[in-house]
Amino acid sequence: MELVKVKNLKKHFVNNDGFLYKIANKGPINVKAVDGINFEINKQDTLAIVGESGCGKTTVARSVLRLVEPTQGKILYKGKSINDFNKNELKEFRSNAQMILQDPKSSLNPRFIVEEIVSEPLYIHHKIEDDSNLLDRVWELLDMVGLSKRYSELFPHELSGGQARRVGIARSLALRPEFLVCDEPTSGLDISIMSAILNLMKELQEKYRLTYLWISHNLHEVKYISNKVVVMYLGKIVEMADTESIFDNPLHPYTEALFSSLRGINDDWTYKNHEIVKGEVPSPIDPPSGCSFHPRCKYSFEKCKKIEPKLENKKEDHLTACHL
Amino acid sequence: MPQEILNINNLAVEYKNKGSYLQVLENIDLGISKGEILGLVGESGSGKSTLGKTILRLLPDSARIKEGSIRFKGENIFDLSEKKFNKKIRGQEIAMIIQNPQNALNPVFKVGTQIFDVLYFQSSQKKKQKDLKKEAVNILKKVGISDPEYRFDEYPHQFSGGMKQRVMLAMAFISNPSLLIADEPTTALDLTVEAQILNLLSNLVEEYKTSILYISHDLGVVAGLSDRIAVMYAGQIVEVANSQKLFDSPNHPYTEALLKCLPDYQKKDKLQTIPGEVPDLENYPEGCNFQSRCKYSFDRCQKENPNLEKIAPEHFSACFLNMDKEI
Numbered sequence: 001m002e003l004v005k006v007k008n009l010k011k012h013f014v015n016n017d018g019f020l021y022k023i024a025n026k027g028p029i030n031v032k033a034v035d036g037i038n039f040e041i042n043k044q045d046t047l048a049i050v051g052e053s054g055c056g057k058t059t060v061a062r063s064v065l066r067l068v069e070p071t072q073g074k075i076l077y078k079g080k081s082i083n084d085f086n087k088n089e090l091k092e093f094r095s096n097a098q099m100i101l102q103d104p105k106s107s108l109n110p111r112f113i114v115e116e117i118v119s120e121p122l123y124i125h126h127k128i129e130d131d132s133n134l135l136d137r138v139w140e141l142l143d144m145v146g147l148s149k150r151y152s153e154l155f156p157h158e159l160s161g162g163q164a165r166r167v168g169i170a171r172s173l174a175l176r177p178e179f180l181v182c183d184e185p186t187s188g189l190d191i192s193i194m195s196a197i198l199n200l201m202k203e204l205q206e207k208y209r210l211t212y213l214w215i216s217h218n219l220h221e222v223k224y225i226s227n228k229v230v231v232m233y234l235g236k237i238v239e240m241a242d243t244e245s246i247f248d249n250p251l252h253p254y255t256e257a258l259f260s261s262l263r264g265i266n267d268d269w270t271y272k273n274h275e276i277v278k279g280e281v282p283s284p285i286d287p288p289s290g291c292s293f294h295p296r297c298k299y300s301f302e303k304c305k306k307i308e309p310k311l312e313n314k315k316e317d318h319l320t321a322c323h324l
Numbered sequence: 325m326p327q328e329i330l331n332i333n334n335l336a337v338e339y340k341n342k343g344s345y346l347q348v349l350e351n352i353d354l355g356i357s358k359g360e361i362l363g364l365v366g367e368s369g370s371g372k373s374t375l376g377k378t379i380l381r382l383l384p385d386s387a388r389i390k391e392g393s394i395r396f397k398g399e400n401i402f403d404l405s406e407k408k409f410n411k412k413i414r415g416q417e418i419a420m421i422i423q424n425p426q427n428a429l430n431p432v433f434k435v436g437t438q439i440f441d442v443l444y445f446q447s448s449q450k451k452k453q454k455d456l457k458k459e460a461v462n463i464l465k466k467v468g469i470s471d472p473e474y475r476f477d478e479y480p481h482q483f484s485g486g487m488k489q490r491v492m493l494a495m496a497f498i499s500n501p502s503l504l505i506a507d508e509p510t511t512a513l514d515l516t517v518e519a520q521i522l523n524l525l526s527n528l529v530e531e532y533k534t535s536i537l538y539i540s541h542d543l544g545v546v547a548g549l550s551d552r553i554a555v556m557y558a559g560q561i562v563e564v565a566n567s568q569k570l571f572d573s574p575n576h577p578y579t580e581a582l583l584k585c586l587p588d589y590q591k592k593d594k595l596q597t598i599p600g601e602v603p604d605l606e607n608y609p610e611g612c613n614f615q616s617r618c619k620y621s622f623d624r625c626q627k628e629n630p631n632l633e634k635i636a637p638e639h640f641s642a643c644f645l646n647m648d649k650e651i
Contacts, residue, residue, distance in 0.1 A: 191541065193597075194585070220544070220587040272530070280487075280514075
C-alpha cells in the first residue's frame with residue numbers, strides 16, 4: 001500500500017523582481033527546479049532520490065512535506081492531497097511526517113539543552129499531559145537513538161557530530177511519525193559513525209514501521225538502505241527502479257556514469273583509465289533542448305537533441321527516460 | 325628502489341593548549357617516492373591535515389615540532405630559514421591544493437590575473453606580459469577549461485566548483501612541483517565532477533612525474549587513485565601498504581574495522597561499527613591509542629604503544645599482534 005504518492009509535481013521558481021531585470025526588461029526568469037515527476041512510496045519502504053547538486057532532490061523533499069507549495073501537481077498522503085489540507089489536518093500531517101535535516105549541528109538550537117530540543121515538538125503539538133512524565137519521555141527517545149540519560153543536560157556544542165545527528169533523529173521521532181524525510185543524514189560524518197547511523201535508521205524502521213524518503217548522493221549508502229531508487233537529473237526523473245535492478249543493470253547513460261565511480265575497492269579499477277562524462281550539470285534556467293543529458297552523453301544522436309524522451313517502462317518495473 | 329623525495333622520520337607535533345602541550349602527531353615515519361601517489365586516510369581529528377601542513381611548514385604559531393625531521397630531497401626542511409623555504413620550496417617544489425576552492429581564489433581578482441601572478445613570481449627570467457598571458461591561457465586549456473581566452477577575464481564567482489578546482493590544479497602545476505599535497509580536494513564536488521578532477525590529476529601526475537600526498541577520508545577515492553595507502557589513527561600512522569594489499573589483507577585491527585564499516589562490503593545485513601569514539605586529544609589512553617576500541621586487545625596493548633614495524637615486504641603495521649606472530 002502506498003503512503004505517499006507524488007503526481008506530476010512541478011516546482012518552478014520565478015525571479016522577476018530585481019531592479020536590473022526591470023530596467024533590462026528581460027522578462028521573468030523561470031527556474032524549473034522540479035519539472036513533472038511522479039513516484040510513490042509504499043509503506044515501510046525506503047525510496048532513495050539520488051542526483052548531483054542542483055538536480056532538485058531537496059525541492060522534492062520540501063514539496064512532499066509541504067514546506068514549499070508546488071507550481072503544479074499533487075502530493076497525496078494516504079490518498080488525500082496535502083495541498084488541500086485544512087489547518088487541523090495539516091497539523092496532524094506535520095506530526096506524522098517529519099524531517100531529518102542535513103547539517104546535524106546547525107539544525108539544533110545552540111541555546112537549548114538536549115532535553116529542550118527533543119521535547120519542543122511535544123510542546124508544540126500539545127502532546128504532554130503532565131510535565132513530570134516529560135523527562136521520562138525524553139530519556140526514552142534518547143534511549144531509542146542509543147544515547148544515555150546524561151546527554152539530556154548537554155548543549156549542542158558539547159556533542160560530537162554523530163551524537164548531534166542522533167539528537168536530531170530523536171527529535172524527529174518525538175511525535176511518533178510514520179513518514180520521515182531524511183535529507184543526507186550521514187553527510188559530513190566519519191565512516192564508522194556513518195555506519196552506526198545507518199544501522200540505527202534501519203533498526204528504527206523495523207521497530208516503528210517507518211517509511212523513509214532518503215535523499216543522498218552517497219551511492220554506497222543508498223545501495224545499503226533503500227528498496228527503490230529514483231535518479232534525478234535537472235529536475236526530471238531519468239531512471240526509477242528497484243535498488244537491486246538499478247545497481248546491477250543501470251539503463252540510462254547518466255545512471256551508468258554516476259554508478260561507474262562505484263566500483264568495489266577490490267578491483268583494479270582506477271581513475272586513470274576511467275571513462276568519464278564530459279562537462280558539468282547545465283543550469284536549470286536554460287536547460288538544453290531535447291533530452292537534457294544529451295550534451296554530456298556519449299551515446300547521443302540526432303533524436304536526442306530534438307525530442308525529449310519520456311519515462312517509460314523498459315523492463316519489469318524499471319522505468320527510464322532514454323531514446324536508446 | 326625508486327628515489328625517495330620526501331622522508332618523514334620520527335615526527336612529533338604538539339599544540340599549545342591551556343599552558344600545556346597536546347600531542348597531535350606522534351612517531352610518524354613515512355616516505356614518498358618519485359612519481360608515487362600516496363593516499364593518507366583517517367577519520368576527522370586523526371591528524372592527517374596537520375601532517376600535510378607540517379610538510380609545508382604552515383602550522384599555526386601555537387604548534388611546535390617536538391622531535392623528528394622531514395627531509396625533502398635529502399635536506400631537512402626545519403633547518404631552512406623561512407625566507408629560503410618560501411623561495412625555494414613552498415609553492416615551487418612542494419605545492420598544495422586545499423579542500424575548498426572557493427576560499428583559495430581571491431574573489432575580487434580575475435581568474436586569469438591570479439594565474440598570471442603565479443607565473444610572474446615563479447618564472448626566473450622576466451618575460452613579457454604578453455607571453456605570460458599566453459602561457460596562462462595555455463595552462464587553463466590544459467586543465468580542461470573550455471574557451472580559455474574568454475574565461476581568462478572572468479571572476480571566480482563565474483566559475484563552478486569543479487572549474488575552480490581545475491584552476492587550483494593549474495596553479496599548483498605551474499612550477500612543476502616534485503610533490504603535491506592534496507588535502508581532500510574533491511569533498512565539495514559532485515560525483516561526476518569528482519571523477520573528472522581525479523582523472524585529470526592522474527593524467528597530470530603521469531605527465532609531470534609529480535608525487536602526490538593525497539589526504540582523504542573516502543576510502544573509495546583513495547583506492548581508485550593511489551599506489552600506496554597510509555592509515556592514520558589518533559595522530560599515528562597505524563598501517564602502510566600497497567593499496568591492493570591493504571584492501572585485500574588489512575593487518576591492523578583499525579584498518580580491518582574501518583573496511584568493514586563500508587556499506588559496499590556487505591549487503592543488507594547489519595553494518596559493522598567500531599565501538600566507542602576516537603579518543604580525545606586531552607586524554608589519550610595508556611598504551612596503544614586504539615586499545616580501548618580494539619576487539620583483540622590484550623595486556624601489553626594497555627601498557628606500551630606499538631611502533632610501525634615491517635610485517636611483509638612493503639607492508640608496515642603498528643600492532644603487537646604481529647610481533648607475537650614472528651616469535
